[in-house]
Amino acid sequence: MTCPSIRELEAMASGTLPEEIEAHLESCARCRARMEHVQRNEALMAELAGMRRGDLLDAFDAPPEQPIEITGYRLVSELHRGGQGVIHKAVHESSHRDVAIKTLLSGRHATERQRRRFEREVELVARLRHPGIVTLYDSGVDEAGRPWLAMEYIRGERLDRAVERLRGQPDWIRRTVDLMAQVCEAVNHAHQRGIIHRDLKPANILVEGTSKARVLDFGVAKTFGQGARPDATMTSEFVGTLAYAAPEQVSGDPDQIDIRTDVYAIGAMLYELLTATSTIDVTGSVADVVRAITREDAPRASSIAPEIGRELDAILERALRKERESRYQTAGELGEDLRRFLAGEPIEARRDQSTYLIRKLVRRHRTPVALGAIAVVLLVLVVVVMSVLYSKATTAERDARRQRERAVEHLAFYRDLFDAVDPDVARGRDNTLVRELLDEAAVSIQDRFADDPDTEREIRTLIGRTYLRLAELDRAAAQLDRAATLAPDDDVDQALGELRLAQERFDEAERLLRGVVEARTDDPLGQLEAIGTLGVVEWRRGDFDQAAILLRQAAEQREALLGPSHLETIRARVRLAAFVKDHPDENGPADEWDALLDALDHDSLAEHPLRFTILNDVGVWFASLGEYGRAEGLLRESLDGRMRLRETPPLVAESQTNLANTLIRLGAFDEAQHLLEDAIETKVRYYGETHSLVASSITSLALFHYQQGRLDEASAMLRRALLIYVAQHNVERVFDMRTNLAAMLVLQDRNQEALVEVDEALSWGIEHLGDDSHRLAPALNHRARILLELGRLEEAEADARHAIRVLVAYHGDHYRYVGIVHQSLGAILLAQERPADALAALDHAVEIIDDLANGEVERHSVRVTRAEALVALERFDEARPILEEAARVFDEADATRQME
Incomplete structure (x- = not known):
């Protein structure tokens, strides 16, 4: 059976596995390892999701609550009820002072851990004497066996509600920042006494009036430093509130939590108060929330609320860093930066x-x-x-x-x-x-x-x-x-030359770059930089002979100065190889790529990231030639190297996609499917579902279906990719997808639909790229072929000649796709009963394709069309050996595919 995807494994991990899946896991080591990873994640998610639920169930299972009676206090009203405790407003009878009394909800039926935590809160709050922390007055156990503590009664409201009332006032941001600076000072006081709060959130901060913040509820606090006692937290247990939790809080390791965890929570609160938006989306599954906490950065605050400004952006960005060592190291440091902001002084962030x-x-x-x-x-x-x-x-x-x-x-x-x-x-x-x-x-x-x-x-x-x-x-x-x-400066002129090249202002680019060459007579490497760029100018301008001279000079002289394995030499070689790929000289592109691969074998480059980038590129090039076996080896080495170096997942996904494309051509569909699924999952996670890089892998899925004859599925994938490119307004890729869709419809004998699609493509392309763009050539060639099938021969000829004209203007005459369009033109001229003209076009096609073909099948396909022209001219003796040789090549190719 086909290996299940990660999403399917996640779904299966929470239930009973079907028998066929269990059997597959026994035989597939890769899927077994993936399932074990999913199950470990699920265990952590269950722990996170279940912690508070477990506490609530304890409360529901407890016997009916007895009335609370505490000697010396008269309860007035209930203020708040949570999962573990209830808080009442009360009056101390002897002093007539208002107090707040917190009792453990489960009373004598509380678990040992609940009791220890409550007693710990009493002990810790008793240590703290700060105007920003609620004061503890008394504690004990009532007649029903319930632990209780009496603390200062705060006449105020929770932080988020207080700020909501401030919002919209002219100075609301400054007043909010002032409140959070007070929180920092209070929390810093606790830290100096060895106490980490671990559950800082707006509900645990009260505001008196609109100007004085008070921190409360140290029920899940942790101690550290000399004399610290173990707390009631078990390994893998989550303590806190996910919306304000730092990455280390969801790691499952309590030892990772320190005072910087509270710094993160303060940053998360300030972000939420200023933007009215959480730093993470807490509406998804617990797994999604944890993934966001550990991997995703919050949007810049000022992008949500522009009035926040860059300085608060910087403070928030530093407080919310995923790595503890990169945040403010103490709450005091964060508070000081907030005070600097309020004073108009330069901030450390x-x-x-x-x-x-x-x-x-x-x-x-x-x-x-x-x-x-x-x-x-x-x-x-x-x-x-x-x-x-x-x-x-x-x-x-x-x-x-x-x-x-x-x-x-x-x-x-x-x-x-x-x-x-x-x-x-x-x-x-x-x-x-x-x-x-x-x-x-x-x-x-x-x-x-x-x-x-x-x-x-x-x-x-x-x-x-x-x-x-x-x-x-x-x-x-x-x-x-x-x-x-x-x-005047030659560095500026070099940069301007590169800019003018990108702007296709070739004469200006040449003038600037030749000036750089003259100015850098005492800087040979600087001269070669300009010479190499000049080579690209001539390449783009169509002077291919001059381009070859300049690009080869830049590469060979760099090699003479720096050696073959120097990075600058390799970059110059890459550019030369890319040119020779389209415009081969006496060496040919394969020789250039081979020389490049030899240079990469140097010890200094064995684990260099550039090595694996070039291996990827060379592998793609060999695949484009139809040399899929060699391409597979290079692409596997690139993928293995990038994974070994722990390159960014999108880079690994690029290698996975390219290797998958080659494996599809080789008929290794199962492995290709796994690679594409992993690549798409990675790209979606990093970029979202509507990113152009996701569309590129979806296009590979279209190839996957096409190679297996599933043309409807392939068309569906192309349309899905097209929608993404349209949303991204990626002009060239929209054009390519429409052209590919037209080709797919031709394969399904849906020529009228194909004509509509290719007309859409050309309309889009001409509007955005211009009537003379070489990028139009594939669509023009497809349209010419469709019109040939529909018998509209004059239009077909016009399209083919248009395609040849734009290609030759950009690439020159000796270019592979020029040969392919000449083959189309020859077929059209044959249909017009002009065999002599057709033969001339096909002779030119054979001359080009013999040099540049992607394999023997393409080479002999052109020769077969030429043989048809010979037959039409009654030159049967010339046509016969061509057709016989082509039949042998096609039979061998079919046999090879069947064996694979």
Whole structure:
């Protein structure tokens, strides 16, 4: 049977397994391990979900409650009733003082753990004397055997209700922050006395009037430090409230909980009070909630309530970090930063934020291709934040001098970091945070370096280059154009040359880059950077001979200077191999990829993330040639390496998807299905169900169904992917999906429907890409083939010639798909009874496809069409051997598929 998915295993884990599943688990080690993992998670979820329920059942099972009578006190009214205790307002008869009396709900029938916790609360609260913590007056046991404690009666309301009444007033945010600063001071007092609250939430904080916060309910508190006694918490038991729980609270290990757990809860409360939204969605299953607590960051608070501002954003972001060591280390530190905010002073969270973000982003994007962007972002943040946001702290003259000193130091450090890593932005990664930080830095830098144009130029250049690698061309242009006005600089010209290339302003790009080559006569590596970019300019402009010369020069001279296994050499080789793939020279693309793979065998690259990225790319390329066996080996090595390095799950999912595509071609459908299910599950978890990366894996599922002859299912998958791309307004992929849908309909002999679909694709493509875009060629070729089947031959010929024209303008004449469209044109001309014209078109197709075909089947398919033209011209002796050889190749291919 087919292995069940993770979701199916989760569903089965809570009930009795069907017999066939049990039998499958016995024989499948992979599924057995997955089930064990699911069951461990389910056990924790049950513990979390059941804790409070167990306490409530204890209360329901208890005998009827006897009236509460406590000597010396007169009960007035019930204030609150919870799962374990009840609180009454009472009067101390001798002093006539109002008090609050808490009694254990189960009384003498309480469990031993419940009693220990109640007694512990009495002991702990007795230690605390602080204006922000409720005061304990007395304690004891009543005649019914119920433990009780008498404490200060607070005339107020719970925190969230008090803030709700403040909301909308002109100073409500400041007054809310002041209340939370008081909470920090009270909690810090408890921490200094060895007590962790563990259940801080609005219901456990009362506000007198609208200005004084009081912390209460230490019923589940934990002690630490010298003299601490073990509490009543068992391993794997959850204590607290999920909406305010820190990641370590749901880890199942009480030893992970410390004072920073309370810091997180205070941050979660402040976030909720300011945004009226919880940091996590608590409406789903417990498993979903725990997953959110441990993995998902809350949206930036100001994105929900813009009036909150960046400084409170920074404070909240630091308080709510998943890693304890990255938060405020004490409640006192958090309270001090809140006081600084209220006083208009520079806050520590902004000073710390840049260092933290680089660590966080590096963890998320472990490969070096992401580090370039991160280094730039942090360079900007350190320079701008440290040299701008603290301008309030000192006089303008002294601060300006310190700004420049800091700028120079951090500029040098992060420039070194930037130069040391791959500058390409990671493919398929969520760069939202990078974009937000760049946007903030770009705004903050305005007019801040009037006295230091050199520093401003370097910062703007780095911001601009990073925008460029994020494909934010307008934002890149704003930074780089401004940098170019500050002073002549070849680094700026290099970046501007890259920008003009991206903008397809090729003449300007060439002028700038040739100027860089001339300016860097004493910097050979800098010259080669410009020469390599010039090669891409010529490639894009269509001068393929010149492009080959420049790209090969950049690669070979880098190798001579740095060696074959240096990262810069490998990057240049990758670019050359990509060019030769489309425009082969005497070496051919396979030779280039082989040389690249040889270079990757160097010991220094054995576990380098770039190695596994390149193995992935080369594997995909061999798959595109139909060399699926070789592709499988490379893609497996890439996937294994990324998993071994614990790369980010989306990167692993990329490798899983590519390997699955190859396995589908090899007929290994079961393994391919597992890989695709895991990849889609990962991408949905990280990006949501409507992300383009999810759609790419759904497209692979379409291939999965197509290869097994399930054309309806394949079409359904393509339509699902299409809807995602439309929602994302991904122009090129919408066009591709519509084109693929048309091809699928042709295979089902639904030519009229296919024509409607391909017309939609072309309408969309021409509107968004232009009538002369090379991207139109596949749709034009499909339409020509459909019109051929429908007998509309003149229209078909026009489409085929349109496709050839746009392809040759972009790729040149010797390009694989040019050969494929010439084959279509030949078939159309044959149908028009123009065999001589058809033969000319097909001769050209054979010339191209013989060099560039994806395997023997494609090569002989073109030759068969050419043989039809020879037959039409009555050149039977020439046609016969072509058809005989093609029949042999097709038979062998069929036999191979059956064996697989």
